[in-house]
Amino acid sequence: MPIAATLKVLIVDDQNSVRQMTRMALESFGIRYIHESENGKEAFDTASIQPLDLIISDYNMPELDGMGLLRAVRGHPALRRVPFILLTGRGDQELVVKAAHAGVNNYLVKPFTPAIIREKIEQVLGKLS
Amino acid sequence: MASIEDLKATFFDECGELLLIMENGLSEIESGGGSEETIHALFRAVHSIKGGAGIFGLEALVEFAHVFETVFDELRNGTLSLTTDLAAVLLKANDTLSDLVGLTRSGAPIEPGYGSESRAALKQLISGDSGDDDGPAPADFEGIAFTPVRVDLVELNNDAGGVGRNEFGIVFKPNRDFFQNANEPLYVIRELRQLGDLDLSADVSMLPALSELQHDGAYIGWTGTLRTTASRAEVEQVFEFVTGDCELLISGGANDAVSASGVPTPAMSPPPMLAQAEPVAVPPPSVSPVIQPVPAAAAQPALAVAADAKGKSPPVTDKPTTRIDLDKIDSVVNLVGELVIAQAMLGQVVQGLPEEIAVLLTQRLEEVVHHTRDLKDGVMSMRAQPVAAVFQRMPRLVRELSAKTGKKVRLEISGEHTEVDRSIIERLSDPLTHIIRNAVDHGIETPAERIGAGKSEEGTIRLTADHRGGRIVIEISDDGAGINGDRVLRKAKEKGLITADAALNADEINNLIFLPGFSTAETVSDISGRGVGMDVVRRNVQDFGGRISLKSERGRGMTIQLALPLTLAVMEGMVIKVGRETYVMAMSAIIECLSPDPADVHQLVGTRGMLQLRGEFVPIAYLSELLNIASTARGLDECVVIVTDTGEGSRLGIVVDELCGHQQVVIKSIEDSYGSVPGVAAATILGNGLVAFILDVDRLPELANDLKPPPAAQAATVRRFQVA
Numbered sequence: 001m002p003i004a005a006t007l008k009v010l011i012v013d014d015q016n017s018v019r020q021m022t023r024m025a026l027e028s029f030g031i032r033y034i035h036e037s038e039n040g041k042e043a044f045d046t047a048s049i050q051p052l053d054l055i056i057s058d059y060n061m062p063e064l065d066g067m068g069l070l071r072a073v074r075g076h077p078a079l080r081r082v083p084f085i086l087l088t089g090r091g092d093q094e095l096v097v098k099a100a101h102a103g104v105n106n107y108l109v110k111p112f113t114p115a116i117i118r119e120k121i122e123q124v125l126g127k128l129s
Numbered sequence: 130m131a132s133i134e135d136l137k138a139t140f141f142d143e144c145g146e147l148l149l150i151m152e153n154g155l156s157e158i159e160s161g162g163g164s165e166e167t168i169h170a171l172f173r174a175v176h177s178i179k180g181g182a183g184i185f186g187l188e189a190l191v192e193f194a195h196v197f198e199t200v201f202d203e204l205r206n207g208t209l210s211l212t213t214d215l216a217a218v219l220l221k222a223n224d225t226l227s228d229l230v231g232l233t234r235s236g237a238p239i240e241p242g243y244g245s246e247s248r249a250a251l252k253q254l255i256s257g258d259s260g261d262d263d264g265p266a267p268a269d270f271e272g273i274a275f276t277p278v279r280v281d282l283v284e285l286n287n288d289a290g291g292v293g294r295n296e297f298g299i300v301f302k303p304n305r306d307f308f309q310n311a312n313e314p315l316y317v318i319r320e321l322r323q324l325g326d327l328d329l330s331a332d333v334s335m336l337p338a339l340s341e342l343q344h345d346g347a348y349i350g351w352t353g354t355l356r357t358t359a360s361r362a363e364v365e366q367v368f369e370f371v372t373g374d375c376e377l378l379i380s381g382g383a384n385d386a387v388s389a390s391g392v393p394t395p396a397m398s399p400p401p402m403l404a405q406a407e408p409v410a411v412p413p414p415s416v417s418p419v420i421q422p423v424p425a426a427a428a429q430p431a432l433a434v435a436a437d438a439k440g441k442s443p444p445v446t447d448k449p450t451t452r453i454d455l456d457k458i459d460s461v462v463n464l465v466g467e468l469v470i471a472q473a474m475l476g477q478v479v480q481g482l483p484e485e486i487a488v489l490l491t492q493r494l495e496e497v498v499h500h501t502r503d504l505k506d507g508v509m510s511m512r513a514q515p516v517a518a519v520f521q522r523m524p525r526l527v528r529e530l531s532a533k534t535g536k537k538v539r540l541e542i543s544g545e546h547t548e549v550d551r552s553i554i555e556r557l558s559d560p561l562t563h564i565i566r567n568a569v570d571h572g573i574e575t576p577a578e579r580i581g582a583g584k585s586e587e588g589t590i591r592l593t594a595d596h597r598g599g600r601i602v603i604e605i606s607d608d609g610a611g612i613n614g615d616r617v618l619r620k621a622k623e624k625g626l627i628t629a630d631a632a633l634n635a636d637e638i639n640n641l642i643f644l645p646g647f648s649t650a651e652t653v654s655d656i657s658g659r660g661v662g663m664d665v666v667r668r669n670v671q672d673f674g675g676r677i678s679l680k681s682e683r684g685r686g687m688t689i690q691l692a693l694p695l696t697l698a699v700m701e702g703m704v705i706k707v708g709r710e711t712y713v714m715a716m717s718a719i720i721e722c723l724s725p726d727p728a729d730v731h732q733l734v735g736t737r738g739m740l741q742l743r744g745e746f747v748p749i750a751y752l753s754e755l756l757n758i759a760s761t762a763r764g765l766d767e768c769v770v771i772v773t774d775t776g777e778g779s780r781l782g783i784v785v786d787e788l789c790g791h792q793q794v795v796i797k798s799i800e801d802s803y804g805s806v807p808g809v810a811a812a813t814i815l816g817n818g819l820v821a822f823i824l825d826v827d828r829l830p831e832l833a834n835d836l837k838p839p840p841a842a843q844a845a846t847v848r849r850f851q852v853a
Binding site: 096097 | 133136139140143170172173176177179180181183184185186191268269270272273275277278279280282
């Protein structure tokens with residue numbers, strides 16, 4: 001059972017405001033180790049050198065999008081099992097199906113509330129506290 | 130922690146950048162360009178606006194962005210194809226979106242149905258149902274079978290990717306009665322050692338004095354690390370039979386506290402050693418074949434654009450940037466300013482030294498001066514921003530104006546990457562808007578008139594920015610009707626701005642439009658406003674150290690030129706003396722300095738004298754008179770005349786006592802303390818530590834006029850326009 005305070009989470013979004021909102025929500029759950037990346041490529045570099053317990057990534061990003069990041073992570077021997085939650089828009093059912101095939105752990109539809117982020121994380125990692 | 134309001138501000142800043150990307154992308158599409166990547170970038174931009182707006186609960190913005198996004202989505206997947214009509218709708222929609230962002234940011238109430246026209250136009254384009262976007266997003270999609278994949282982090286961390294070794298921190302402290310329960314710590318430790326490299330140290334702090342020692346009591350504990358390929362479960366198995374009889378903490382993998390709860394043992398704080406053990410479990414850095422290191426070629430398009438300032442709008446690529454608090458940059462700018470002053474002081478000290486030392490020091494000092502100048506330029510470039518930030522608002526303005534007036538106008542922009550100090554950028558918007566409004570409203574003719582004049586139906590306004598002679602020059606030129614000199618003259622006479630018998634040449638007439646209270650619009654339109662004319666524009670431009678001039682050719686169009694300083698913080702200055710006072714004059718305003726031959730100065734009625742200079746007459750003014758201080762010079766032959774460019778192409782010879790040399794000076798504003806002082810722009814600190822005022826050269830002619838208002842005809846002569 002994970003304890004929020006020990007979780008290491010990476011937030012990936014090209015929009016600073018969305019990253020900060022997500023960070024705020026995570027911090028309110030007691031999560032303390034939070035990394036941020038602006039796009040999939042940067043996120044992959046971060047994931048390669050930081051131990052992570054969860055990646056929360058947006059889909060639409062320059063350089064490397066969320067699906068690209070998911071595939072890269074799943075193809076990497078040391079990262080292949082890192083839990084991955086994909087942020088999607090409200091019309092992105094098909095994307096979620098594709099992501100499921102690529103090994104996504106869960107998805108989160110934007111816009112979201114802190115309560116829904118928590119629910120989605122707990123569906124993957126179990127109770128946060 | 131940032132507040133929601135801070136985050137909102139961040140979001141709106143991002144919107145500004147995203148809207149710029151959209152404006153650029155749409156302009157590309159409008160002009161027939163635009164690749165698939167352009168469409169993708171446009172989609173991403175509007176999608177990001179929508180996403181952010183959703184998170185902050187900005188419904189009006191979400192709703193509009195959603196419809197807009199759907200159009201780009203259909204363009205992206207080919208359901209919709211690009212046409213000129215489509216581009217027009219998209220541009221209009223972009224304007225609406227930009228308005229909505231602005232309104233939302235200002236917190237102004239948004240009328241229900243705002244932008245509904247644009248929204249309807251977008252909706253018409255969409256083939257399918259765009260899906261109404263009201264209400265909160267669903268937590269789960271209906272209609273797809275998706276089950277979240279549960280992960281056991283403990284197991285995951287034990288696995289650690291299946292490669293490499295784990296390092297576990299071990300704290301093993303047998304209870305006092307450990308032996309009594311038939312346990313043997315040595316066996317446990319041996320078994321542990323079989324798993325890998327074990328590094329333990331004994332903790333003997335619990336060992337009592339010999340007299341108190343019980344022969345069957347367990348007093349020694351062990352802490353250390355185990356490097357092993359074994360999983361956590363295998364490590365735990367070693368302690369399987371002793372867990373109830375000891376304090377045990379196994380930490381490691383990427384997650385120590387999780388493991389503490391993984392084995393039910395009494396809680397204890399891990400020693401520092403354990404914390405250090407943690408990072409070893411990090412998977413080795415590696416590069417996946419999917420992702421290449423930054424290719425050198427990726428940086429090239431951006432560089433190519435920067436080099437070709439006159440090129441097309443930039444491709445929608447992102448250069449890596451970092452955001453820095455402006456205050457931080459400003460404090461560096463100030464420090465560089467102090468450095469410039471300190472260096473100037475050093476220069477003065479050196480001059481007072483014996484020659485052989487002075488020569489050596491001067492050489493070294495030259496290097497410092499050189500580096501300081503580079504440093505200053507570097508820091509200034511950090512404050513600089515491309516003028517694109519202002520230019521990008523103009524296409525929309527022209528579109529709106531041409532729709533309102535029924536004129537056909539094309540706006541051509543070049544040099545938008547030219548960089549200007551950001552404080553100037555902020556103040557450039559109003560004058561530029563006004564000039565472009567004027568160009569569309571008064572300059573460009575109606576299509577019928579244009580055809581009648583043998584021109585193409587569509588008028589062109591060119592907006593360019595360029596570096597020229599230490600200044601940034603922005604030109605706004607149109608191929609419209611130009612200034613109607615007769616009408617301007619008539620108007621100026623009617624309004625009493627010049628006398629009825631004033632004889633002016635064409636350039637002088639054109640420059641009358643800069644006089645306060647002058648407005649030629651025969652009917653006051655809601656575009657050019659009511660007489661808040663070019664004088665205000667000129668004042669605005671002068672306020673930030675810029676100069677404005679114009680050229681006009683009847684029937685062919687006109688060009689307005691703004692010459693702006695590169696920076697507002699440090700400048701090249703000429704140090705001058707009048708009486709016992711020292712002043713600084715901007716080098717950029719000085720055309721030449723000379724010792725006048727009194728015979729060349731002709732006394733004309735209503736002037737302080739006209740200096741004959743290579744066949745031309747330049748009015749002169751005595752700085753001592755303008756500033757009301759006593760001159761120490763006994764006659765004009767002891768003075769120096771500085772011929773200055775006072776803006777609008779006119780020149781003024783300023784008579785001073787002495788030139789003391791030129792140096793870089795740091796501009797220190799005095800307006801906060803003293804308000805606006807006529808003739809003085811700012812202050813600075815000289816090399817000798819004294820404070821000197823920086824003269825406001827552009828205002829000196831006004832001071833000269835106030836001394837003795839010359840007749841109107843001569844005023845016009847003073848304002849003679851000269852092509853730069």
